[in-house]
Amino acid sequence: MANVYIIGGHQTDFARNWSKERKHFVAMMREAMLGTLENAQLDPKDIQVAHVGNFAAELYAKQGHIGAFFVEIDPAFSGIPTGRHEAACASGSIALLAASAEIEAGRYDVAAVVGVEQMKSVDSKTGGDFLGTAAWYELEAKGVDFPFPKLFGKLGDEYDKRYGLKDEHLAAISAINYANAKLNPNAQTRSWFMNYEHAMSRDEYNGAVGGRVRISDCSQVTDGAAAVILASEKFAAEYAKKRGIALESIPRIKGWGHNTARLRFEDKVAESKNAEYVLPHVRTTITDAMRRAGIPDVSGIDAIETHDCFTTSEYMAIDHFGLTKPGESWKAIEEGVIALGGKCPINPSGGLIGAGHPVGATGVRQVLDAAKQVTDTAGDYQVEGAKNVQTLNIGGSGTTSVSFVVGV
């Protein structure tokens, strides 16, 4: 693939409640994009095309046509080509794929990608119902309270059935994500209380929300936006020259993977009955991205930003990335592989559990964090010496999966 460079990026503080600030989501897009331009030292007129990732503004904010809101960020954007991309929780990554494809095709040299979601505009039960539209709503979510914790609880059950699964390992995943989030100044939960004992507690403060999934196993309901600027090699080379930096120091998207499985969770599981992996299409997404990046296996990956919408999804990611044999994810947890300072830290940012999960922004936030890691600019949650970081962003119950390898 032609090189696609990441010139700059910015995310909003995911602890903010934009409904309490009484703001429209365009304010979120504006802050993310203006912060990105400042970070990249570019002007609005440098941006040639914009792609917006958003899951469900029609439901949360009764507003469609989200791509067009990019133009409202700055008068200089008037006339710019825009589009909105939706694939549930993978929306941000789909926007990145579209933008990078356009750069690879040579249509444009500079693209902005903004992921955005405003979720605190409704109560948790209504929000849970909206999220149900990421599943096959009529068959899996209609009339069900909090359908997604239940679906990802079933993922845990499937692991339990095939290989055995202990709550202790899920609790450890939760505790690591929350601990990492404390190092991230943009993380939603950075000042919340959480530790392993609490994640293992079974009283009224850590109730079950979907089978084996408890409150401590869940990602957050989050308002937030994240943006990056992608550029062609031609633009990046000029950009580097002008600023006296090496082109090689600018992070780039080295590889990508993208697959879609059947919508219903039970159909996915039925398909994978005799397969090595519980979610084989997710596995293919990960290995496709590695192959395209010229990285033979996970030993070439220094850190991972994965889609821990629930602890069970991170548990699944561990073996699907190849950190352990299928069904042995617990080993990587016990051996300290995934903790910050381990061989391959997962979610140094805190992930969706610790940093937050504004649905349409998550894929962009993951790539932004990957870019920060490989350029040694992640501050207190820096993985020392990281050169290649891989993301995994999942829409639905493992339905749409997208992975990027970002490196220098």
Add this chain to the structure above:
Amino acid sequence: MFVSQSALGELKAGKARRALAESRSIKKVVVLGANGTMGFGSGAIFASAVPEVTFLARTKEKAEQGLAAACKMLRTNTIQARVKCGSYDADLERAVAEADLIFEAVTEILDLKREFFARVDAARRPDSLVCTVTSGLSINSLAEGRSDSFRKNFCGLHFFNPPNVIVGTELIPGKETDPAVLDFLEAFAIEKLGRVIIRTHDTPGFAGNRVGFKVLNEAAQLAEEHGPLLIDALVGPYTGRAMTPLATIDLVGWDIHRAIVDNIVELTKDEAHETLELPAYMKELMEKQGFLGRKAKNGFFTRDEDGSKLVLDPKTGRYVPAKSIALPDLSFIKEIAECHRRGEYEKGMALFAKAPGDAAKLARKVIAGYIAYSFERVGECTDTITGIDLIMGMGFNWAPPSVLVDVLGKDAAVAMIEEAGLRVPKLLADAKPGEKLFDVPTINIGRFFVAG
């Protein structure tokens, strides 16, 4: 650009801070006054980071009530395994002797606190740290009469309520506090307790309450002539705050407000001294009608039986329905809020700087007073404006003064101060035009501008 030297510097600073936070062992903490709001709140924060915390109160039962409140605040029962409860009579000396850090949160009465510190001084190990959560009493005065080792290891650690939500925390040395103790406590509080630490001097109200209550009290003074409803609209969320000033006084409590401003008025002399004097009508309502604010279901605002909003008339001491109050044209507030709603904060504040009419002028007077007073306190209350910025942002949830200057532009901010008839602080006058004064890149400044 991701090639950031400052991030590398930050990485090193973070590492050094983490190493410093680990350099002393804080395994046992004692909280005195653990049944009070600040006691159980701070106790909860310690219990989330330290293996053994002892909650002490007049009786063991009261300490246990504090623990129950701490569990409820953190929404976990797991800290019960780390917390022991006891009474002053039965447990203070033994617990203090074993403690690495003693945290005092008893009632804000100087002599009472001194009594406790005398007992702590007699029982503590010479190397243990002692902190007070006082919001207004002098650290030096609290340390008077104590041993050398006590004074060396003693300082203020002022949490704001509720500390699990508000992370801004003031760290205040006494004149004999060992600098190494302060450095350690700062690192420990940041890394282990999740605090944003602001170092202040031992001045009345320190930095946050000095600046914050000046603004609140000025709003209360102006309410006498203009009415609480108008003042809270004028100094409303659109000026950079989550909660309006008079509603804040109602929430804090009139008694607490009075204690804080009386203390500052008595012990300080500054260019805005008269704005800190408690309005006579408040004193009278407190003394004659028992006004306390929300906790007594009175204050500037309350509700009648059917839930509709009532507003105090400070001139008569009676309530009138909010609906019956005629307000001047406040359309400029709506326009500014609409800008904030779209994230156009500069545009919104530019409208504020130029909005016509007496009402807008009054609003600017309060905000100009806030900015000027903050910049004048640099050197007196904190070493830099960043200290005041951080405590106003992370302690009060108000737009920090530097953020207001950055968003307004220096010239507009100076013009606003001049329009209010105030002296332009030298620090602000000397600032280079166009240079950003707020230098904390990890904080989103947009969060302070509420579209209400």
